[in-house]
Amino acid sequence: MAVTFSKWKTPIKEQDPGVRRSNFGEVCLGYSVKEGMKESERCLQCKTKPCVAGCPVAIDIPGFIKCIRDGDMAGAAEVLDKYTNLPAVCGRVCPQETQCEELCTVGKMPGFEPVAIGKLERLVADWKYAQEKAKTANAPVSAKGKVAVVGSGPSGLTVAGDLAKKGYEVTIFEALHAAGGVLIYGIPEFRLPKSIVKMEIEAMQDLGVKIECNAVVGKNITMQEIMEEFDACYIAVGAGAPHFQGVPGTTLNGVYSASEYLTRINLMHGYEFPNL
Known part of the structure; x- marks a missing residue:
């Protein structure tokens, strides 16, 4: 099967170094929905879902990425809500490179980077919180x-x-x-x-x-x-409390x-x- 997607993760915006050197604002600015949809197309939707095995809370990673690919952000948020209570936090600070992304099939292909799973999780969480807050029962x-x-x-x-x-x-x-x-x-x-x-x-x-x-x-x-x-x-x-080494x-x-x-x-x- 011919590979039709990029070898590399979709580039993500960051604060310009000349700007961020004078503030403590977040450096990584995250994907737009359009950029997220482009990155989601790199997911092979593996039947074996090896990435899930690398996730500490076993998120249905192909499931929420498929929703992003289809433009169903609400569906992606619903999938994440079933497995995690901290998607915006984990999308930023979890070590995906040694967990889900390390086991990503795309990343195992010679010369290919894994799907940017963490950045996509962050996108969905940020999208959810950016919507008008629905009354939650x-x-x-x-x-x-x-x-x-x-x-x-x-x-x-x-x-x-x-x-x-x-x-x-x-x-x-x-x-x-x-x-x-x-x-x-x-x-x-x-x-x-x-x-x-x-x-x-x-x-x-x-x-x-x-x-x-x-x-x-x-x-x-x-x-x-x-x-x-x-x-x-x-x-x-x-x-x-820290443990000093003497x-x-x-x-x-x-x-x-x-x-x-x-x-x-x-x-x-x-x-x-x-x-x-």
């Missing part, structure tokens, strides 16, 4: 029970969203002043804008997920109180771990420079 809360989630990072948010879709009543307890965990304080603004994380979280709240910020479990509320009120508790506190000088003033450095910049809005 909360998932019906059944007699399945109440679940507490401690921590609102990617793990906690994923569990909360999945449980809400199944009809559970979910409450997230977050120690910081805003939900998002490492998505908010551990990733630079130019890589993952805070506004994107906020939209993903609001989508979960539309499903009925409750979020209590400034709630330090063990101080504001105890685990005993949580287990008395809820039927189950999922603990997703993350790995916020290198001399690490305790000196001005020496920061990578996590502390990013946390300071993000929580103190350093990315708003020079408009602080």
